[in-house]
Each structure stands twice: as C-alpha cells, then as structure tokens.
Amino acid sequence: MSKKKVVVSACLLGEICRYDGKIKKVDKVLKLYKEYEIIPFCPEAPLFGTPRERINMVKIDGENRIITDIGNIDVTKLLEDEIYSFIEKNQNIDAIVLKSKSPSCGLGTTPIVDKNRQIIGYGDGIATKFFKKYHKTIEIKDEMLL
Numbered sequence: 001m002s003k004k005k006v007v008v009s010a011c012l013l014g015e016i017c018r019y020d021g022k023i024k025k026v027d028k029v030l031k032l033y034k035e036y037e038i039i040p041f042c043p044e045a046p047l048f049g050t051p052r053e054r055i056n057m058v059k060i061d062g063e064n065r066i067i068t069d070i071g072n073i074d075v076t077k078l079l080e081d082e083i084y085s086f087i088e089k090n091q092n093i094d095a096i097v098l099k100s101k102s103p104s105c106g107l108g109t110t111p112i113v114d115k116n117r118q119i120i121g122y123g124d125g126i127a128t129k130f131f132k133k134y135h136k137t138i139e140i141k142d143e144m145l146l
C-alpha cells in the first residue's frame with residue numbers, strides 16, 4: 001500500500017530556505033509524520049533565492065498584498081503562480097503542516113501591516129489561503145499546533 005503524503009514547509013524540515021538563511025528545523029514534524037511520504041514546500045526560495053529581502057503582508061485598499069520590505073515591490077502574483085503550480089502537481093495529499101508567522105505559510109499568525117509597516121492584525125499567509133481553497137477537507141496545522 002502506498003504511504004500517506006504530507007506537505008511540510010521546507011524550513012521546518014531543516015532546509016535553508018528562509019529569507020535570513022537561518023535554520024528553523026522542528027524535529028517533531030519528522031517524528032509525527034515518520035510513516036508519511038514528506039513533500040517539502042517553499043514558494044519563496046525558488047522565486048527569490050536564499051537569503052533574500054524580507055516580504056510583508058500589507059493591507060492596501062482593503063486587500064492583502066505581498067510586498068518586499070525595502071524595494072516595495074508587489075510580488076503577490078509571482079507567489080500565487082508558484083503556489084498554484086505546486087498545488088496542481090501535488091493534488092493527492094493527506095496532511096499539511098506549515099510554518100507559523102510567515103507571509104506565505106502562516107496559519108492565522110501572519111502579521112498584516114499597514115503602509116508604514118505597523119501591525120494591524122493577523123491572518124493566513126498567501127499559500128495557506130490557497131491550501132484552504134483547494135484542499136477543503138484536509139486539516140492544516142502549523143508547527144505550534146502539533
């Protein structure tokens with residue numbers, strides 16, 4: 001019988017893909033899902049490299065956009081395309097574990113800021129929104145909920 005599959009934010013697996021190049025491995029992910037086939041997921045590193053400029057979820061005219069911190073470039077569409085492409089290629093999955101607080105992967109923990117970078121709330125990252133939309137029956141967790 002084939003193994004169940006879990007999509008995991010790659011940084012939780014120890015991959016050096018975070019914007020600051022630091023490691024954020026969470027050992028219990030591998031322990032809890034040792035019977036699963038693990039599918040690493042990181043939409044930012046393939047697009048922008050590692051290390052890279054930080055990105056933020058910025059509320060602009062009532063809409064959450066993903067904007068680079070210094071260059072002020074809107075990379076929302078780039079990320080949406082990358083995430084959608086991943087979801088299309090990985091449709092048969094059984095679980096999703098994402099990294100908290102990230103503009104891409106956060107699960108209700110992503111800071112939403114205004115144009116002056118002041119936090120005005122918290123929400124789902126851009127990838128989390130897509131996973132919720134296309135995998136409605138799968139429970140999504142972050143590393144803090146494991």
Ligand code: SF4
Pocket residue numbers: 009010011012017018019041042043044045099102104105
């Ligand atoms: S939180 Fe998501 S986008 Fe950020 S480094 Fe980890 S896997 Fe990549």
